[in-house]
Amino acid sequence: MAGASMKAIKLRIKSVESTMQITKAMQLVATSKLRRAKERMENSKPYAAISREAIMAAVAQCNDPQVMFVTPREVKNRCYVVIAGERGLAGGYNANVFKAVAAHSGDTPYCVLPLGRKAIDKFQRMGAPLLDDTVGHVEGLGVSRCYQLTQRLIAGYKNGEFDELFLVYTSFRSMMSQEVEVEQLLPIEKPQDEQPRNVVTIYEPSPEEMLEKAVPDFLAGRLYSAVCDSFASEVSARRNAMDSATKNAGEMISDLRLKYNRARQGAITQEITEIVAGAEH
Amino acid sequence: MSTYHLQIVTPDRKVYDGEAQKIILRTVNGDVCILPHHIDFAIPLGIGQASVTDADGNTRQAACNGGMLSVSNNEVRVVAVTYEWADEIDLERAKRAEEEAEERMKILDRQDKDFAMAEVRLKRALTRIQAKG
Numbered sequence: 001m002a003g004a005s006m007k008a009i010k011l012r013i014k015s016v017e018s019t020m021q022i023t024k025a026m027q028l029v030a031t032s033k034l035r036r037a038k039e040r041m042e043n044s045k046p047y048a049a050i051s052r053e054a055i056m057a058a059v060a061q062c063n064d065p066q067v068m069f070v071t072p073r074e075v076k077n078r079c080y081v082v083i084a085g086e087r088g089l090a091g092g093y094n095a096n097v098f099k100a101v102a103a104h105s106g107d108t109p110y111c112v113l114p115l116g117r118k119a120i121d122k123f124q125r126m127g128a129p130l131l132d133d134t135v136g137h138v139e140g141l142g143v144s145r146c147y148q149l150t151q152r153l154i155a156g157y158k159n160g161e162f163d164e165l166f167l168v169y170t171s172f173r174s175m176m177s178q179e180v181e182v183e184q185l186l187p188i189e190k191p192q193d194e195q196p197r198n199v200v201t202i203y204e205p206s207p208e209e210m211l212e213k214a215v216p217d218f219l220a221g222r223l224y225s226a227v228c229d230s231f232a233s234e235v236s237a238r239r240n241a242m243d244s245a246t247k248n249a250g251e252m253i254s255d256l257r258l259k260y261n262r263a264r265q266g267a268i269t270q271e272i273t274e275i276v277a278g279a280e281h
Numbered sequence: 282m283s284t285y286h287l288q289i290v291t292p293d294r295k296v297y298d299g300e301a302q303k304i305i306l307r308t309v310n311g312d313v314c315i316l317p318h319h320i321d322f323a324i325p326l327g328i329g330q331a332s333v334t335d336a337d338g339n340t341r342q343a344a345c346n347g348g349m350l351s352v353s354n355n356e357v358r359v360v361a362v363t364y365e366w367a368d369e370i371d372l373e374r375a376k377r378a379e380e381e382a383e384e385r386m387k388i389l390d391r392q393d394k395d396f397a398m399a400e401v402r403l404k405r406a407l408t409r410i411q412a413k414g
Contacts, residue, residue: 040293047290051360054351058323143292147362201321201353204310213309213325214349217362221292 006267009260013253020249026089027242030235033139037232041172044225051218055211059188062207068158069215072187078110079131079153079162081185081223083169083230084119086137091241093170093178093234094118100180101168111162113153115141115227131156138234141227143220150220157186169226170233176240178233183226185219283317284336289359291348296364300336304357306350307331313350315357322352326361328404330412342367344412346405363405370413379406 065071080101084094097119101112111129114120117136124130131152135141156162165186170178203210287301305314307329315322331345347362382403389396 043294044292046288046295046298047292047360050288050290050358051349054323054349054353054358054360057351057353146292201323204308204322204324210323210325210349214360217348217360220362221360224292 006260006263009256009263013256013260016249016252016256020246020253023242023245023249027239027246030239030242034232034235034239037139037228037235038172041225041228041232044221044228047221048225051214051221055188055214055218056191057201058203058207058210058214060191061201061203062211064208067208067211069186069211070188070190073163075108075163077162078105078108078164078166079113079156080105080110081113081149081153081165081167081169081226082115082119082123083138083167083227084114084116084122085234086117086139088118089241090234090238093237094122096180097168097170098122100182104166104168104182111156113149138227138231141224143224146224146227147216147220150216150223153186153219154216167223167226169230170237172229172232172236175236178237185222188215282338285315285317285319285355285357287333287357287359289333289361289364291361291364296361296366297333301357302334302336302338304334304359305332306345306359308350315350315352318355319352319357321354323349325349326359328401328408330408331359331364342412344370344405344409346408365409365412367412370409372410372413375406375409375413378402379410382406 059070062070082097082101084097088094094116111131112119112123113131114123114133115135116138120130120133120136124133132149135145135149153165157165164184167181167183167185169181169183171181172178282302284300284302287297287299287304288295289297303314303316305312307313307327308324309327310324312329313324326345326348328346329344331343332340333343334340343364343366345359345361345364348360351358351360382399385399386396386403389399
């Protein structure tokens with residue numbers, strides 16, 4: 001009996017060990033990817049911040065309701081750009097993004113532009129209309145692809161497919177914390193608490209035309225920086241998940257070793273008792 | 282000579298961040314030159330060569346495409362779609378792009394929207410070749 005349980009424990013140790021090897025390898029891969037992902041994220045930030053500032057200044061001076069990018073209209077349909085991962089095993093990374101979409105959308109019907117295999121699968125299952133389902137691989141998503149996607153989004157917004165556009169992504173705060181953000185992209189909200197500046201900016205040809213030209217570029221840059229941000233978050237979420245999985249596996253193994261040694265000791269003690277008992281008779 | 286703070290950014294990197302004496306850029310209204318103490322100003326950019334003179338008086342050529350220029354409080358910002366210094370330009374690639382675009386324009390109809398796209402490609406390629414040479 002003792003032999004059987006010893007064998008079972010030994011098998012269990014083996015299986016936990018091989019799982020640990022996998023989680024450890026995934027952790028190492030994530031760690032090495034993290035450096036590049038963070039670099040890419042840092043490089044994408046200045047554009048997003050600087051173009052945002054310039055656009056907001058123009059929006060504050062734009063009073064023409066003809067400019068569709070800044071004029072709110074009745075919301076019949078929304079669109080969400082959802083950035084998730086290509087694979088799972090990253091803790092709550094993917095689930096948190098989907099939860100945020102569900103919480104934010106409420107009862108308003110919406111269509112989705114999913115980025116990342118997991119997002120495509122999820123919204124396909126839910127039956128939400130997809131604008132595009134070709135971007136499964138977020139890691140290698142480049143600037144020019146972001147421009148193409150933005151063109152698709154702007155066409156959809158202009159011909160009334162949807163009346164509001166939101167970006168759902170995961171913001172990288174630190175190695176330990178990543179937070180899901182829902183950001184309204186269109187219509188662009190006018191800055192509220194801007195104190196009136198007494199300098200007048202000259203817009204050529206006009207603030208309205210400037211916006212028509214510059215907003216698509218701004219959105220594409222924003223999308224690209226959100227993609228970089230999300231990917232850095234995904235990799236660090238995976239690194240953390242795999243780190244704790246590896247630690248757990250280590251703990252399990254030491255527990256199982258203890259059990260195994262106890263069982264072995266028990267078996268030896270029993271054998272000795274049996275032999276001694278046999279010799280006495 | 283007085284200078285101003287110039288920042289040039291593209292979606293994937295910060296190209297330039299420092300003092301400059303002047304910058305010449307192709308905008309939708311033609312070439313524009315920004316000198317220190319320019320009035321607050323914003324304009325979308327076209328496709329064309331750019332030239333930056335830094336604080337030491339060295340001038341560098343570049344190929345710039347799309348985006349916008351904004352001047353605010355003597356801070357000049359160029360938010361470009363692509364921006365390449367002359368020494369970063371891949372001449373072979375630009376020449377290939379030029380040939381491809383020309384081929385496409387030969388077979389396409391003028392009304393086709395792909396024709397306009399090919400035309401833009403050709404313009405970008407020619408700008409790069411010019412900036413390089």
